[in-house]
Amino acid sequence: MRPRLIDGATRIYGIIGDPIAQVKSPTVFNEKFRAMGKNAVMIPLHAKPDNFDQCMRGLKSLTNLDGILVTLPYKNSVIAHVDNVLPAAKRIGAINAIRRDANGEWSGDMFDGKGFLGGMRASGLDPKGLAIMLIGAGGAGSAIADALAEAGAAEITIFDRDEDRSQRLADRVARSHPNCSARPGPPALAGRDVLVNATPTGMSPGDGLPAEVGPLDDTLFVADIVPRPEITPLIELATRSGCRTMNGHAMVTGQADAILRFFGLL
Amino acid sequence: MRPRLIDGATRIYGIIGDPIAQVKSPTVFNEKFRAMGKNAVMIPLHAKPDNFDQCMRGLKSLTNLDGILVTLPYKNSVIAHVDNVLPAAKRIGAINAIRRDANGEWSGDMFDGKGFLGGMRASGLDPKGLAIMLIGAGGAGSAIADALAEAGAAEITIFDRDEDRSQRLADRVARSHPNCSARPGPPALAGRDVLVNATPTGMSPGDGLPAEVGPLDDTLFVADIVPRPEITPLIELATRSGCRTMNGHAMVTGQADAILRFFGLL
Numbered sequence: 001m002r003p004r005l006i007d008g009a010t011r012i013y014g015i016i017g018d019p020i021a022q023v024k025s026p027t028v029f030n031e032k033f034r035a036m037g038k039n040a041v042m043i044p045l046h047a048k049p050d051n052f053d054q055c056m057r058g059l060k061s062l063t064n065l066d067g068i069l070v071t072l073p074y075k076n077s078v079i080a081h082v083d084n085v086l087p088a089a090k091r092i093g094a095i096n097a098i099r100r101d102a103n104g105e106w107s108g109d110m111f112d113g114k115g116f117l118g119g120m121r122a123s124g125l126d127p128k129g130l131a132i133m134l135i136g137a138g139g140a141g142s143a144i145a146d147a148l149a150e151a152g153a154a155e156i157t158i159f160d161r162d163e164d165r166s167q168r169l170a171d172r173v174a175r176s177h178p179n180c181s182a183r184p185g186p187p188a189l190a191g192r193d194v195l196v197n198a199t200p201t202g203m204s205p206g207d208g209l210p211a212e213v214g215p216l217d218d219t220l221f222v223a224d225i226v227p228r229p230e231i232t233p234l235i236e237l238a239t240r241s242g243c244r245t246m247n248g249h250a251m252v253t254g255q256a257d258a259i260l261r262f263f264g265l266l
Numbered sequence: 267m268r269p270r271l272i273d274g275a276t277r278i279y280g281i282i283g284d285p286i287a288q289v290k291s292p293t294v295f296n297e298k299f300r301a302m303g304k305n306a307v308m309i310p311l312h313a314k315p316d317n318f319d320q321c322m323r324g325l326k327s328l329t330n331l332d333g334i335l336v337t338l339p340y341k342n343s344v345i346a347h348v349d350n351v352l353p354a355a356k357r358i359g360a361i362n363a364i365r366r367d368a369n370g371e372w373s374g375d376m377f378d379g380k381g382f383l384g385g386m387r388a389s390g391l392d393p394k395g396l397a398i399m400l401i402g403a404g405g406a407g408s409a410i411a412d413a414l415a416e417a418g419a420a421e422i423t424i425f426d427r428d429e430d431r432s433q434r435l436a437d438r439v440a441r442s443h444p445n446c447s448a449r450p451g452p453p454a455l456a457g458r459d460v461l462v463n464a465t466p467t468g469m470s471p472g473d474g475l476p477a478e479v480g481p482l483d484d485t486l487f488v489a490d491i492v493p494r495p496e497i498t499p500l501i502e503l504a505t506r507s508g509c510r511t512m513n514g515h516a517m518v519t520g521q522a523d524a525i526l527r528f529f530g531l532l
Contacts, residue, residue, distance in 0.1 A: 005296045008281075008289035008310045015274075020330060023274035030271045043309060044274045044330060051327035058324010061317035064286060064310060 006041050012064055013263070016045040016055065016078075017071035024227060024249075025069055028256050038265060042069075049073070056081045060106060067099040067263045075110075075139055082108035088150070091176050092142050097259050109262055112140055113147025115255025116196075116225065122254060123246040125221050128152035131191055135159050135210045136198035137169040140225050144198050145169055149177035157185040157192070159211060187211035189220065195238075197224045202232030209234050218242035225251055272307050278330055279529070282311040282321065282344075283337035290493060290515075291335055294522050304531060308335075315339070322347045326372060333365040333529045341376075341405055348374040354416070357442050358408050363525050375528055378406055379413025381521025382462075382491065388520060389512040391487050393460065394418035401425050401453055401476045402464035403435040406491050410464050411435055415443035423451040423458070425477060453477035455486065461504075463490045468498030475500055484508035491517055 015025045021044070029042040045068070047055040052074055059065055060081065070078045075094040079085060082098050083105035089095045095108035120127060127148050134145055137160035145156055156173060160166040166184035173182035189195060201210040203226045216222065222238035227248030231239075238245045260266040281291045287310070295308040311334070313321040318340055325331055326347065336344045341360040345351060348364050352375035355361045361374035386393060393414050400411055403426035411422055422439060426432040432450035439448035455461060467476035469492045482488065488504035493514030497505075504511045526532040 005293055005300075006307060006309055007293045008291075009287040010292065010310060012309055012311075018329075021275040025274075026276065027271055027273045034271075041272060041307070041309060043272055043278055043307060044276060045278075045328055046330035047327065048329055051329075054327045055324045058321045058327065061313065061321045061324065062311055063284075063314055063317075064312035 007039070009039055010064075011038075011040040011066055012062065013040060013042040013067045013069075014045040014059065014065065015042060015069035015071060016047050016052075016059075016074060018046060018048055018052075018073060020044045020046040020071075023071060024252055025071075025256075028252060029260075032256055032260060036265070040066075040265070047074070052077060053081075060100075065100075067097065069259070070096050070098065070108075072139075078108065082106045084108070086110075088113060088143075088146060091172070092146050094139055094143070097262055099263055110143055111255045111258050111262070112143035112251075113145075113150075114258045115251045116144045116223070117147045117151055118254030118258060119246050119250030120221075120223060120254075123221075123244065123250060125194070125244070125246075126151070127194065129154050130193040132156045132194045132196060133159070133187060133189060133192040133213075134196045134198060135187055136196075137162070137165040138198070141198035142169055142172070144196060144225070145173050145182065146176070149173050149180040149182065153180055155181040155183075157183055157188075159185060159187045187213050189213055189217065192220065194221045194223065197226065197232075197234050200226065202226040202234055203228065207233060209237065216241035216243055221246070223251075224248060227252060273305070275305055276330075277304075277306040277332055278328065279306060279308040279333045279335075280311040280325065280331065281308060281335035281337060282313050282318075282325075282340060284312060284314055284318075284339060286310045286312040286337075289337060290518050291337075291522075294518055295526075298522055298526060302531070306332075306531070313340070318343060319347075326366075331366075333363065335525070336362050336364065336374075338405075344374065348372045350374070352376075354379060354409075354412060357438070358405075358412050360405055360409065363528055365529055376409055377521045377524050377528070378409035378517075379411075379416075380524045381517045382410045382489070383413045383417055384520030384524060385512055385516030386487075386489060386520075389487075389510065389516060391460070391510070391512075392417070395420050396459040397457055398422045398460045398462060399425070399453060399455060399458040399479075400462045400464060402462075403428070403431040404464070407464035408435055408438070410462060410491070411439050411448065412442070415439050415446040415448065419446055421447040421449075423449055423454075425451060425453045453479050455479055455483065458486065460487045460489065463492065463498075463500050466492065468492040468500055469494065473499060475503065482507035482509055487512070489517075490514060493518060
């Protein structure tokens with residue numbers, strides 16, 4: 001199907017960040033819009049930190065702009081620009097999508113974790129009752145831990161080079177999800193069902209594994225959030241070891257439908 | 267050729283106005299971008315008057331937005347948002363395109379007149395030395411009178427229901443183009459080479475002619491700026507009378523190349 005040309009009646013969506021040229025969301029969402037026959041477009045919005053607040057105020061004032069995805073480094077600072085912070089975003093303290101509501105207010109939610117979960121389920125695995133080894137307790141790691149706990153994971157062990165950060169994330173997950181056992185711990189795989197890399201390690205040429213995890217048992221499910229390259233050193237090792245795997249692209253496409261529903265388009 | 271999908275590296279152009287859904291520029295420019303193989307897009311930007319200044323500040327702060335077309339009702343108020351007002355815009359007191367310059371400043375120019383002229387030349391007529399009957403002394407009429415005078419029209423007679431407005435426009439043209447005889451006058455066609463409708467009359471169902479012009483001689487060139495319908499009552503009468511004609515669509519496409527040059531894309 002041929003993408004329709006944008007015309008005067010096209011509804012506008014954007015993704016704001018710095019840098020912006022590398023983002024995949026415009027391609028993913030514009031393909032979705034085309035498949036759905038929607039007269040809508042998602043454009044990249046490049047805002048430097050000094051201009052971010054001014055850009056947000058201007059964009060929110062456009063009557064034909066209905067929603068904005070938010071990427072690095074603005075997932076925290078965008079909170080000041082919404083009227084309503086939805087539950088996952090509140091638990092995590094970060095937002096990656098905002099929308100104009102019918103009453104003119106703006107609401108923000110966090111879909112990084114929901115996207116990861118969607119990708120995992122699309123790969124045939126439900127985390128309910130499983131034991132997770134999570135590497136990386138930054139923004140992505142926080143969202144993923146929250147979504148896995150929300151989906152009923154039995155235990156989550158969190159490893160980060162910054163031990164304080166692992167501890168803080170474990171405490172936060174334990175507080176909001178008392179049925180999930182969340183603890184900091186070393187990257188050991190005995191008794192774990194799932195290994196998740198939520199660090200950027202694997203993105204740059206020459207990167208190795210995100211942590212010394214030792215040999216991988218073929219019953220392990222291995223997920224890597226790095227969107228590019230599709231085959232990171234971790235995914236390569238996992239494939240060689242006979243594990244089921246999920247890459248960063250699955251997380252991006254896993255988010256898209258949840259965000260389209262949030263935008264009221266699905 | 268298939269339009270490319272917008273991705274993270276796409277450069278952004280917009281057209282701002284209120285209302286916006288009816289504008290033709292996104293279609294015209296996106297076809298041009300596609301034909302040129304440019305990774306660029308023109309999107310509609312709907313700003314209500316109360317939000318216009320805030321929208322402009324936000325849009326100009328986006329690093330990947332390079333230019334904005336300006337339509338009703340903001341052709342005058344946008345002047346406050348540019349650092350440099352180029353000559354035609356200064357003479358007319360209105361801007362319909364702004365761009366970010368290499369030094370980070372914003373420049374604005376007025377292409378309504380240049381577009382009209384481009385359309386007229388594409389229709390095979392050069393106004394040099396000709397006598398023009400212009401109906402309508404508003405924003406479009408002002409830009410067209412200025413461009414025709416700049417291109418060497420010998421005389422321009424201006425009719426507007428608001429006589430003061432005709433007088434003011436005639437004075438302004440006479441002042442900036444002393445070689446052109448510009449005067450207010452009734453819509454009479456004896457001795458005229460060109461008749462221009464620069465009013466919106468003809469756009470709405472049931473509209474008649476923009477003025478009582480009497481029968482048309484087949485040597486007359488008749489131009490109507492109304493973009494839709496393509497056959498206005500005036501164009502219909504002119505065609506029936508054997509005149510050469512030019513419609514509002516020719517003015518839009520006549521502008522596009524001049525604006526692409528202004529944006530540094532041609």
